[in-house]
Amino acid sequence: MDEWIRQAEVWVGQAESWIRQQPPEQIYIAAAVIALTILVFIAASCLKSSKSNTIVLSGLSGSGKTTLFHQLRDGSSHQGTVTSMEENNDTFVLNSEKERNGKVRPVHIVDVPGHARLKPKLDEVLPKAAGLVFVVDAQDFLSSMQDAAEYLYDTLTKASVVKKKVPVLIFCNKTDKVTAHSKEFIKKQLEKEINKLRESRNAISSADISDEVKLGVPGEAFKFSQCQNKVTVAEGACLTGNVSAVEKFIREYVKA
Amino acid sequence: MLEELLIFTRGGLILWALSGGGAQASPVDALIRSGLLEERPADGAGFSLDGKRALNWAFDNGLGLVFVAVYRRVLRLLYVDDLLAAVRAEFARVYNPKRTSYDGFGDVFRQLHLEAQARADEMNKFKQAPIKPRPPSPVPVPLSHNDVPKVPGDDGGNDGESQQGGSDGESGKEENSGDPEPKDGGAFNLGILHRLRIKVIPTKDINNVNGNKNNNKGRKKNKEKEGTHRKLDFSDPVDGGKVTDHVVVKKGVQGQSQVDTDENVGDGPKAEGWFSSVFQSIAGGNTVIGKSDLQPTLKALKDRLMTKKVAEEIAEKLCESVAASLEGKKLGSFTSISSTVQAAMEEAILRILTPGRSIDILRDVYAAKERERPYVIVFVGVNGVGKSTNLAKVAYWLLQHDLSVTLAACDTFRSGAVEQLRTHARRLQIPIFEKGYERDPAVVAKQAIQEATRTKSDVVLVDTAGRMQDNEPLMRALSKLINVNSPDLVVFVGEALVGNDAVDQLTQFNQKLADLSAVPAARLIDGILLSKFDTVDDKVGAALSMVYVSGAPIMFVGCGQSYTDLKKLNVKSIVNTLLK
Secondary structure, three states: HHHHHHHHHHHHHHHHHHHHHHHHHHHHHHHHHHHHHHEEEEEEHHHHHHHOOOEEEEEEEOOOHHHHHHHHHHHHOOOOOOOOOEEEEEEEEOOOOOOOOOOOOOOOEEEEOOOHHOOHHHHHHHHHHEEEEEEEOOOOOHHHHHHHHHHHHHHHHHHHHHHHOOOOOOEEEEOOOOOOOOOOHHHHHHHHHHHHHHHHOOOOOOOOOOOOOOOOOOOOOOOOHHHHEEHHHHEEOOOEEEEEHHHHHHHHHOOO | EEEEEEEEEOOOOOOOEOOOOOOOOOHHHHHHHHHHHHOOOOOOEEOOOOOOEEEEEEOOOOOEEEEEEEEEEHOOOOOHHHHHHHHHHHHHHHHHOOOOOOOHHHHHHHHHHHHHHHHHHHHHOOOOOOOOOOOOOOOOOOOOOOOOOOOOOHHHHHHHHHHHHHHHHHHHHHHHHHOOOOOOOHHHHHHHHHHHHOOOHHHHHHHHHHHHHHHHHHHHHHHHHHHHHHHHHHOOOOOEEEEEOOOOOOOOOOOOOOOHOOOOOOOOOOOOOOHHHHHHHHHHHOEEEEEEHHHHHHHHHHHHHOOOOOOHHHHHHHHHHHHHHHOOOOOOOOOOHHHOOOOOOOOHHHHHHHOOOOOOOHHHHHOOOOOOOEEEEEOOOOOOOOHHHHHHHHHHHHHOOOOOOEEEEEEEOOHHHHHHHHHHHHHOOOOOEEEOOOOHHHHHHHHHHHHHOOOOOEEEEEEEEEOOOOHHHHHHHHHHHHHHOOOOEEEEEEEOOOHHHHHHHHHHHHHHHOOOOOOOOEEEEEEEEEEEEEHOOOHHHHHHHHHHHOOOEEEEEEOOOOOOEOOOOOHHHHHHHHOO
């Protein structure tokens, strides 16, 4: 032990004499560079830990996510869309806010394909999300109700969504069509379906090792208000440009 | 006449459509869902949606664009591939990621269309003399953004070859156009694999010969047995007559069925870190992947897949499809071609194995319960794959979820099948509906379902006899059973040990079910149960072959011979095992 201490003292002495030998400017410069690097790292980590500005658009295939994406970005849905094979990923200033004066913070929006085979893509994006918009086809709702509920259930029980309390907006799209259902109806139906799913999935047991979070309160019917993260419902129509509900949601969670 | 030509990004936005405004995207949507996302390679015949229209497509991987042409199938336009290649070259010059409308392209397209038609007419004139059938040549390598595109006139020689390749594909398709085509993925699979089978004749013949031998033996044995079968029928009479054995079997409580345990497989280490992504953005990749660069890596991957017992045709088509999606793509710096190809292949296999629809059986059972009908599952497959054993495992799993199950013994052919099922029923303490041997399975099934409805049973599991896929009378009987009873789920039980035969089994089953059904909307195989999975260590290729051929998801995996050995497929672990 003493050996070590003595060795250390010798080394410290050597270092001191070496430093004394250097011209003072070099030492100042070296110290300044080190301080600067540390400052840069601190600044970078500060910026990173601030709220991310990513909003994820998800939903079943054909519900209108890509149309919504383009409506938010360019203000028009161009010539139409087909089933997406890849995600649409862009950072931009919302189209409706382009005319605003002053600094407007750009928003990073990711439109994840809704096709069942491309579900793993959603898992890659969710951890970075500050908010989630779940797009539902209000016109064709009844036939796709079960699949939509299952998708929503899977999303709401992911640990990354619940732990970070990611807010979810259920956006009922295509309300410009005559046969579209109202958002209250859709909300109730989704709650019912998720309740059924809850019962069938939680009917087993203890051997469940998945990271799923149990939804709702046991013994009571499921309501969106029971979720730990905030879930709201809104309606609109992407083709006609009525997306103000989504924009409000985005602005609420990605501060300008 | 070309009905429609769409240019769209991989993210889904339509950039240009031939028919201007009211572009009908629904045939293209169907193409994307069943063709492109399932990694079907593009070939000369094109994808047929509903028998009336055919679609051909081309990718521009460097820019992330897809070009699709829709035309009436009857017309067999031969210049479509040529036209797509020309359109791709021209559009690449005009394309700008920021721009979303390309109205000026209409004139360019009209000109290209005329040129392509002219070239096709010329080729037709030259085809007076008989020409040796040549294998379809590859589509010309797409030009990168920076190169000066070839003058269309120079393309004449090159495209002439692909033209013939295309026309050979067309003539091959003509022979099969007589087949009645079932809807959806069925048509596409069968068309392609029919043609492939013409190439792969040696192995097919062996299979056929074996099948025929089995048939002959089976028939002879049937005739011999008829005289003596009365004596050998030990089945207990149904109306509670003399019971020969009084063995009381204790209900086997064996613990948790493994279906409900969730396995988490971590992803492999991600190659891209912050460091390499920074360098990529600075250095920028400029090498464009060409077809020759891909060949060695793809060949190595294909061999690796085949050592994992993936059927040869499937491995070939998968490699073709991955090559098509990578050609022309810019190679990132600090990433080698082999790692890019590996990543693309991994993604493709992941996409194929991920189910295209929900496979939550419990939810469907509850839905049927609300409608006060039992949920009927029929197990089909060839001889000896484990239908009865896995049926019992599924029954055990359903029992654990507090559902009432009834077994239906519709295997009225194999000696001991009814007893086997009866023993399972006794151990699990569930009712079984049986009518002994030598009865019409379709009738037995119908009565079983009626009985189950009466006793308010939740699920009916129907066991059928194993049959070879090319045994016509037995397949007809199976088709009748399925169509008469319209089950909620038709599960094909396939064993994991099978190799190339899986492709044949599944295609034939689906085809026979479609052909021999009396109703136009035939029921095909809805799901696959992969049995004997514990006997293959890492040679898990059968899973990929079966899913690729049929498009049906793997619902269960049987991994042992006791009641609890039933699992759900862990897609990530299979992908890792296949590409290790």
